[in-house]
Amino acid sequence: MNRTTLSLIAATAALAAVTGLGALTAPDASGSDSPRAAEYLPVERTSLLCPPPSTSDLAETTYTSFTPTTKGTGKDGKADLVPATGDPGGKSAKRPPKAAVKPAEPGTPVSGDTSGAQSPALIGTAEGNTAPGWTVQQTTEVGAGTGRGLQGVNCTAPDTEFWFPGASTGEGRTDYVHLTNPDDSAAVVDIQLYGEDGLLESTVAEGITVKPKSTEPVLLSTLTNGSHPDVTVHVVVRSGRVGAAMLALDDELGGDWLAASADPADTLVLPGIPADATSVRLVAFTPGGTDADLKVRLASPSGLITPAGQETLHVKSGMTSAVDLGDLTRGEAGSLVLSPTDRSVPVVAAVQVVRGKGDERETGFIAAARPVGTRASAVDNTAKGTTLSLTAPAGAAEVKVTASAGTGGGTAVTETFRLKAGTTQNVKLPVPSGLKGTFALTVEPVSGGPVFASRTLEGDQDEVAAFTVQTLPDDRGTVAVPDAEQDLSVLQR
Template sequence: MNRTTLSLIAGVTALAAVTGFAAVSSPDTGTTDEPARAAAHLPVERTSLLCPQPSTSDLAETTYTSFTPPTEGAEKEGKAELRPATRKPGKAVLKPKDPGKPAAGEASGAEAPALIGTAEGRFAPGWTVQQTTEVVAGTGRGLQGVTCTAADTEFWFPGTSTAADRTDYVHLTNPDDSAAVVDIELYGKDGALKTTVGEGITVQPHSAEPVLLSTLTDEKQTDVTVHVVVRSGRVGAAVQALDDQLGGDWLPASADPSGTMVLPGIPKDATAVRLVAFTPRDADVDLKLRLASPTGEITPAGNETLHVKGGMTTAVDLGDITRGEAGSLLLTAPDGSVPVVAAVRVLRGKGENQESAFIPATRPVGTRATAVENTAKGTTLSVTAPEGTAEIKVTASPGTEGGTPASKTYTVKSGTTQIIEAPVPSGAKGSYALTIESESDAPVYASRTLSTTTGGVPFFTVQPLPDDRGTVAVPEANEDLSVLQE
């Protein structure tokens, strides 16, 4: 065996040892016709999250909370931190000390920057960061919460607006060492809106760029779908939707276009629900609407279907569809043939004391999902199982300042939405994390609502809880030395 062959073998062996992505085993000529074995699921070794600039209000008070759920097989060493998204990173806003224990940081006023977070080793699997801002007055006053997200190359945001009473920003954050180039497309009730500067937006390395939607087009429309497409590089994206009278919140990206969508956790005291849907296909579609209530699925009277025209944004007011009971909206295209994205805007309160939040279509909980910054009185956990009865385990972590973890197991009946009385850590001090784990094959969808009352206004924010992607499937690999021979 020559030197080149030996070097290649050494390189392959070292790569497997470092990444943990493949296991090298002895060849077995007697098993070449056997089917491939199922991939192992191993903890991820690095996670990157992006938090948008929280507010331009001098009255803003922002809390960041970080949590990594304990994960079997995770590395013993590692670190995590959140730093400003600038070319010359400043002091870390937050540095968690141990997995299984939440950590918190704070910021005040309009100068708080966007943040770039990285977690390595034992902190990486399922690392979750929540950014929550309270603004007591002015446009968008209320509770604005967002789960910091990973960078990607495409995002859909149905539910935005360019109307005169709305101030909506698309926040773009670039975590990488090279510039990203982004296109922002807008679609209204009659199709694509003519934009002036929506193409070729450059986001510099390690920086953030808030883009005001009303500066991209002269058209004023109540319901707009935003499509963010990254030409080169990658970015994190989120929409901050602020209303002059109805408060505001963050609108996370909808799940990828699909023929079946679940929008979980409409609060029981919602006074108005507005559904916005869009299909990128040229074909029209009649969506079937159902509400998963605590007692089962209900077809909303007068809103059995929603006709969505291809390439056009469609909206409908569903009123107080929940009628005093929490629910989740289920949307289905016939045969799943036409993919759609969707979101709802939810209002609570009456008259001048109204506040708004958004719930997009979301991915299922999958193996595990995490919600952070919970408190015993201000947290509501909503879970729905649209395809079959499901079992879930919910674990409350210690608080940011102490406490003992607690767990409970729940059954969610098929076609229902349940408000879970989540466990509370004994002796909890500060906020804590809630981790949801699927214990059955039936998919579950979940959201968490944070709420408080300020000056008679019911401040609230809703975050969907998709799978935290804390593990990665790693196929088994067998050694094949023939590829190394000359």
């Protein structure tokens, strides 16, 4: 190739680059330099990762998949959940086993079951009209032994950083962080543990390799010495990306999945603490170089109240802080709201919740959540044993809640609820007419301030107060697309 040809190619590439720049930076025809409002369009592809559901041979797991109907998506789409077999690119001659559930068309949930301790992690991909708002949950019932009770977790998108306050290496606890790699190349992960005195020493928590299309369970107690009842786990991905989920099991108090906290922020909301909670333990951590002083308030049905004797929480920089709040909700709906007393310092937080008394006690976790935003969905709901909790911490809000058709049939219904500022409501659940099976709940704020939500499922075990709580963050079913056009006039300036 001669020099003239190279110069022509370089000039053409430069012109294309400048044309793209002009499309994003050129002022509009009115002469105003302010950018036009972005248009929000449905996403065209969604990835979800589900950790292995249980380590118990007695586990019975249900997977439920649902995509809410979204305008502007067209008629075509597909979604698949496949086991994380460690086979990048599907190169193995042996066809991998199918997952327990095959996702269905938008608007109708579908479920499938599996049992035992050998169920693999799942890698999910949705495209076209099944992608916007795609939600998958695994709900596991364990009849006896460590972690007995109900365990639920939303399958999550891969990412590069996760915070898990509320973990433990204390006596009676067995906590695993499950790392799932959806890609065709290996991921390298560091795990940092922070106790009440700061960073815990570890020689094996750095440079953990997660093979392609596979999952890696890491037992926290193998990463550090000693017993530490309150630990914040920080998962950082050096290369690649992973899905991370924490399974926290207790010898006496059952167990559940601990979801990652919302990104560090100066104000956090932990929505939907069960009204009959007998114990609430708050765990917080600040990753910055400054101590945090937080106001602790409960958004109740009547407004924001301050727990007596627990008005504030001091969180030392780089150290995990915990406080017992007792039976905080006292039979009413409630959500914790944490905010700075003076200066703003980013924190992460979660609560460990216990229901029941004596041998009937069971544990669940609620991490600080992102707001519902545009829309969020929760699946595997039943007419009885499901509680939907809505919180408006800053201002009054109006919220639309849709109950989908059931997995076995039924007709969707929609109801609208109004929330007063600073309150939490456990709303009367809309139930599909002619319901068969379980159904999905879709929450959409209509007006007013930010809304936070969670959904509680109760098990039917006679001797255990089995339950699990999942928060409902924005499903990120739409993406902002800038209003741009080509403008070659920038080449003449």
